[in-house]
Amino acid sequence: MTQLTPQPGIMDIALYQGGAAHVKGVSNVVKLSSNENPFGPSPRAVQAMQEAAANMHRYPSSDHGALRQAIGEVHGLEPEQIICGAGSDEIIAFLCQAYAGPGDEVLYTEHGFAMYRISALAAGATPVEVKERERVTDVDALLAGCTARTRLVFIANPNNPTGTMISEAEVARLADGLPDGALLVLDGAYAEYVEGFDAGAALIRSRDNVFMTRTFSKIYGLGGARIGWGYGPKEIINVLNRVRGPFNVSSTALAGAEASVRDTDYVDHCRAENAKWRAWLANALAELGVPSDVSSTNFILARFTSRAEAEACDLYLQAQGLIVRGVAGYNLPTALRITIGDEDSCRRVAAAVKAFKEGQA
Ligand SMILES: *Cc1c(COP(=O)(O)O)cnc(C)c1O
Numbered sequence: 365m366t367q368l369t370p371q372p373g374i375m376d377i378a379l380y381q382g383g384a385a386h387v388k389g390v391s392n393v394v395k396l397s398s399n400e401n402p403f404g405p406s407p408r409a410v411q412a413m414q415e416a417a418a419n420m421h422r423y424p425s426s427d428h429g430a431l432r433q434a435i436g437e438v439h440g441l442e443p444e445q446i447i448c449g450a451g452s453d454e455i456i457a458f459l460c461q462a463y464a465g466p467g468d469e470v471l472y473t474e475h476g477f478a479m480y481r482i483s484a485l486a487a488g489a490t491p492v493e494v495k496e497r498e499r500v501t502d503v504d505a506l507l508a509g510c511t512a513r514t515r516l517v518f519i520a521n522p523n524n525p526t527g528t529m530i531s532e533a534e535v536a537r538l539a540d541g542l543p544d545g546a547l548l549v550l551d552g553a554y555a556e557y558v559e560g561f562d563a564g565a566a567l568i569r570s571r572d573n574v575f576m577t578r579t580f581s582k583i584y585g586l587g588g589a590r591i592g593w594g595y596g597p598k599e600i601i602n603v604l605n606r607v608r609g610p611f612n613v614s615s616t617a618l619a620g621a622e623a624s625v626r627d628t629d630y631v632d633h634c635r636a637e638n639a640k641w642r643a644w645l646a647n648a649l650a651e652l653g654v655p656s657d658v659s660s661t662n663f664i665l666a667r668f669t670s671r672a673e674a675e676a677c678d679l680y681l682q683a684q685g686l687i688v689r690g691v692a693g694y695n696l697p698t699a700l701r702i703t704i705g706d707e708d709s710c711r712r713v714a715a716a717v718k719a720f721k722e723g724q725a
Pocket of ligand 1: 399450451452453454477520523524551553578579580581582587591592
């Protein structure tokens with residue numbers, strides 16, 4: 365046996381738990397545990413990926429020029445300030461790898477996305493968790509948590525799994541209060557669910573310490589293709605491109621993403637359906653005594669009276685073929701995160717929670 369020892373921090377990483385997809389012995393299952401688009405990808409994206417499949421013997425583009433151009437046109441951004449990755453997870457990993465190492469601190473919030481901690485540890489850096497205020501990002505707490513060793517500050521806006529968001533003025537106050545040598549990373553995985561929201565692009569234009577990550581996994585329905593992107597100061601893009609593998613994104617993913625970003629009618633349709641059924645479901649659950657914060661995303665965080673009740677409801681929903689997400693691992697043991705599905709799924713969830721509550725009484 366050789367004495368192979370992983371780098372410090374690696375064994376502190378808890379394996380990421382994906383959303384479940386099956387229930388033993390139950391058919392007609394709907395997966396509402398991973399914030400996927402219930403309508404799937406744009407039909408144009410599917411067609412583009414089918415066409416790209418015929419050329420799989422060719423290596424993909426290594427500069428992702430066509431996709432960066434399309435993103436630039438649709439979002440009004442400079443293509444040379446965009447980088448593409450195998451999901452935004454990969455962009456998060458690049459940021460940690462490039463800017464945070466042993467002795468450096470990476471901040472994120474109490475109920476922040478799991479990948480920030482995982483990527484910080486993988487880079488050998490020290491993850492630092494900062495309190496939120498009633499499930500909302502707390503700018504004062506983040507600023508108070510910064511030290512001379514802070515390199516990266518991650519916030520998702522809107523956040524997962526809380527669904528809440530903070531204003532542009534608050535994000536600007538955070539950016540402007542950071543110590544020298546620290547970068548604010550705005551994770552915009554759910555930005556497209558907020559109509560007219562630029563996810564922080566204007567703040568990036570006027571500052572050199574703000575970066576944003578975006579994904580095709582949520583409203584674009586391409587989670588299986590693994591494609592995301594980042595936008596920020598040219599100097600940072602130039603650094604990240606040095607740690608990026610030349611062929612990190614497949615040609616099918618590139619083709620699907622380009623067709624998706626250009627199909628703005630489809631995105632508008634998905635956003636409108638989500639908003640409609642999110643309001644309906646939040647209201648239906650609130651009437652049953654299961655409140656949630658106002659959500660800016662494609663899920664709601666349903667709050668129960670206790671951990672025991674949340675766990676019992678989770679099991680009851682599973683038995684009905686409804687897979688939602690327990691979020692005890694995000695310090696939210698009394699809540700369940702429920703992805704907004706199509707009309708039928710939302711009605712099934714509301715009916716099942718009603719039956720669960722009645723069964724308890
Ligand atoms: C889903 C999600 C992502 C997306 O990850 P990908 O690697 O792009 O699939 C990023 N951040 C948050 C907060 C998310 O919820």
